[in-house]
Amino acid sequence: MRAPVPPLLCATGLIVVALATFQPLVVAAALLGALGLLLVAPAPRGLMLRLAAFSALALVVLNPFVAVEGEHVLYAGPSLWLIDLEVTSEEVLYGIGSGARLATAILATAGFLRLADPDRTHALASRLVPRSALTVALAARLAPTLQRDAGALAETLRLRGSGPARGRRQLIRRGALLIEPLVASSLDRGIDISEAMVARGYGGGPLTRLPEPRWTSGERVAAGAGVLLLTVGAAVIVGLVSYDSYPTAGPLLSSAALWVASVSVAAGAVGALALRSRS
Amino acid sequence: MSSIELNHLRYRYAATAAWAISDATLRVDPGEIVLLEGESGSGKSTLLRLLAGLAPAFHGGEAAGYGMVAGVELRTAEPAQLAQRVGFLFQDAETQGVMAEPLRDVAFSLQCHGRTAAGILPAARAALSVVRAEHLIGRRLDQLSAGERQRVALAAVLAPEPAVLLLDEPTAQLDDDTACELVGELRRLADRGLTILIAEHRHDRVGHLTDRVLGLQAGRLVPGAGASPLETLASSELVDGPALLELVGLTVGRRAHPVLREVTASLRRGRVVALIGANGSGKSTLLRTLAGLDPALAGSVQVCGQDVTRLAAEERVPQLAFVPQDPGRALLCDTIRAEVMLGPRTLGLSERAADAALVALELSALAARNPRECSVGERERVAIAAAMALSPTVLLLDEPTRGMDLRHRARLVAALRRQADLGGVAVVATHDLSLARACADERWLVADGHVHCDHSAGEAPA
Incomplete structure (x- = not known):
């Protein structure tokens, strides 16, 4: 597990770059960097990869049917209430860009959460936002606990003889059976954890700050890469790369876009590799 | 002061x-x-x-x-x-x-x-x-x-x-x-x-x-009333016949880190086994693998002569029933009765065994209560009753006596002996050596990555 600041800088930098422009090359570079960050993080990664892919795909599929933009018509169908059945290449491209940006945000955040030491993240949060430390600690403890509870409930169902759901109706019925105990146990867990924290003296006075270990060389390199990504993102925001999706999509290649994409990919790769090298 | x-x-x-x-x-x-x-x-x-x-x-x-x-x-x-x-x-x-x-x-x-x-x-x-x-x-x-x-x-x-x-x-x-x-x-x-x-x-x-x-x-x-020992119940006389549970060269754990290697053991009908060993020795991992919740890394598990190694947990039920550690956290229904009946109703089995389990573990009077409002020991009994309601041939229990008072531990001992007397087997992972002494015919010691079987005695080490 790493100090939280270097992966946080890398993840934030990649998200800023992705959100600063719709230029496809730059967004693709940020997406690659975010993917790299998650791939060097400890397993499990499958759930987040699937979530990112599903969310991106949903945007790609939905956008042409909710947007009424673009000049190059690929398919023209009847117009229904709230649904536009005219699909343009610009709408498709915009959907792909939106999906890639969303996927970048999901993958980079997941990479940060898997790479950063949760205890050091909690300590950092306590320093930065002392009044929210309890919320941060509760959230940090609750997420994995609820994940385990959900797994245990699903196991109990299997041990009572329920196999994998066959068909949508069975899946819904199975889900409904698990929702009530999961909600009840999550409420219980919230109380349990806050009770445990108070029983251990939390809230009785200021917390002593533990001395944090020095950053390793890898963490310093990753922090540098993160700062570079943030700088690139800021440069894109102030206009280094401009791109219009509508009414016609801008050019895919420009020297500024190529430059920004190259730096983003390189910084993302260096950051990811530097964070991996410590494990 | x-x-x-x-x-x-x-x-x-x-x-x-x-x-x-x-x-x-x-x-x-x-x-x-x-x-x-x-x-x-x-x-x-x-x-x-x-x-x-x-x-x-x-x-x-x-x-x-x-x-x-x-x-x-x-x-x-x-x-x-x-x-x-x-x-x-x-x-x-x-x-x-x-x-x-x-x-x-x-x-x-x-x-x-x-x-x-x-x-x-x-x-x-x-x-x-x-x-x-x-x-x-x-x-x-x-x-x-x-x-x-x-x-x-x-x-x-x-x-x-x-x-x-x-x-x-x-x-x-x-x-x-x-x-x-x-x-x-x-x-x-x-x-x-x-x-x-x-x-x-x-x-x-x-x-x-x-x-x-x-x-x-x-x-x-x-x-306080002070201590009184758990009464030891006689072993079943049904000790012949083929093995009901057989482990052949079983390796369990994570692929990068096997916990137990090449476990070979068998259990004939009418036997209760106490699985004992230090914290973290691999008792729970072994039971989870036997139940089909974790995959076996090598070797095989046979129940009643049938190789179940590749079967999922739900496919091993009701022949094999498992109560994992801390089961009270994962109860599904809003009454104890519904919880115990869930397995038989899902599988279309008779509910007689469920009623008998409620009685055996003194849960009949609590049957209408929500298990989440019960104490740890009561919830433990609910989960055990839910497993027994399936009338399994092989019953696996992981640390079943947590939060359980002496009287209910005695009821559990009686229930385990009854499981054996009816021709089944039970494997109980426990640190409670008094429970092991009271009900086990054999003890399997889990240590140093291996399982050492002692078929001779219910007398557990002090």
């Missing part, structure tokens, strides 16, 4: 008319160890929570009467203020951890107590060494076994050196060696002036070191 002084202290949960603790009057002097006995659900955990200031603060309800703990009056004190002087170990160690790594978690207690930064990590290491958990430093708390988590939770409570220690079943998940050392350490701490109140069903482990034994009956404090 007493460390604990209660005068007609009462407490009842919200929306209930009956007092969970009624008229508790008690004085405990500094350096005294008091053992609190009582049946599952008698109010032991509630009394400890009341003394730690956690009830009614976190559980609602109403308290009345006078209570003073470590010089702090309960009526006026904030829980966090009390926590500066009172250490509290929860029955469920899993809920006690706040941080993700053991050393950090123990250090958290010291941080909350305002210790100087330089002294925190050495003190946290020292507390972990008291409970023989130094080797867990650097691992993730959520990947530890239940016994290992309990050691860390204990260290976190001991580290700030409180004036009063309230322990709710501190040895329930510990192996005998660790429990013995812990109890010795508690005695040493008490000799230095620490006051300790322990709620514990395992009288055999802590009884000899306590100064006084108190009982809780229907919320009232009464003199």
Whole structure:
């Protein structure tokens, strides 16, 4: 597990770059960097990869049917209430860009959460936002606990003889059976954890700050890469790369876009590799 | 001045008319160890929570009467203020951890107590060494076994050196060696002036070191009855025939880190096996693999002559039923009866076995209650009854006696013997050697990555 600041800088930098422009090359570079960050993080990664892919795909599929933009018509169908059945290449491209940006945000955040030491993240949060430390600690403890509870409930169902759901109706019925105990146990867990924290003296006075270990060389390199990504993102925001999706999509290649994409990919790769090298 | 002084202290949960603790009057002097006995659900955990200031603060309800703990009056004190002087170990160690790594978690207690930064990590290491958990430093708390988590939770409570220690079943998940050392350490701490109140069903482990034994009956404090051993029941005569459970060269654990290698063992009908071994030795992993929840890395599992190695858990049911560790956290239905009937109804089996299980484990009177409102021991019994309701040939139980009083442990022994008498087998992973002595025909010792089978005796090692 790493100090939280270097992966946080890398993840934030990649998200800023992705959100600063719709230029496809730059967004693709940020997406690659975010993917790299998650791939060097400890397993499990499958759930987040699937979530990112599903969310991106949903945007790609939905956008042409909710947007009424673009000049190059690929398919023209009847117009229904709230649904536009005219699909343009610009709408498709915009959907792909939106999906890639969303996927970048999901993958980079997941990479940060898997790479950063949760205890050091909690300590950092306590320093930065002392009044929210309890919320941060509760959230940090609750997420994995609820994940385990959900797994245990699903196991109990299997041990009572329920196999994998066959068909949508069975899946819904199975889900409904698990929702009530999961909600009840999550409420219980919230109380349990806050009770445990108070029983251990939390809230009785200021917390002593533990001395944090020095950053390793890898963490310093990753922090540098993160700062570079943030700088690139800021440069894109102030206009280094401009791109219009509508009414016609801008050019895919420009020297500024190529430059920004190259730096983003390189910084993302260096950051990811530097964070991996410590494990 | 007493460390604990209660005068007609009462407490009842919200929306209930009956007092969970009624008229508790008690004085405990500094350096005294008091053992609190009582049946599952008698109010032991509630009394400890009341003394730690956690009830009614976190559980609602109403308290009345006078209570003073470590010089702090309960009526006026904030829980966090009390926590500066009172250490509290929860029955469920899993809920006690706040941080993700053991050393950090123990250090958290010291941080909350305002210790100087330089002294925190050495003190946290020292507390972990008291409970023989130094080797867990650097691992993730959520990947530890239940016994290992309990050691860390204990260290976190001991580290700030409180004036009063309230322990709710501190040895329930510990192996005998660790429990013995812990109890010795508690005695040493008490000799230095620490006051300790322990709620514990395992009288055999802590009884000899306590100064006084108190009982809780229907919320009232009464003199304790003391220890009585679990009665040993005769072995089944059905010991011939083919093996019902057979493990052949079974390797379990994670691919990168096998826990047990090449386990070969077999079990004929009518046998009850106690699976014993230190915390983290691999007992739970073995049972989970037998149940089909974790994959076998190598070898095979046969039930009634059929190779089930590649079958999923749900396909091994009802021939094989499994109750995992801490099953009370994963109950699905809103009444005990529905929970126990769920398996038979899902599989279209007769409900007679479910009714018999409710009776055998004394749950009939509670059948309409929501299991989430029950005590840990009661929930444990519900999960066992739900497994027995499937009329399995092979019954696997992982630490089934947690939170269970002597009477209900005796009922469990009888139920296990009945499982054997009906021609089935049972494998019980347990640290409770009195349970092993009372019901097991064989003991399988899990140690050093292997399972050593002793088919000769129910007599477990001391």
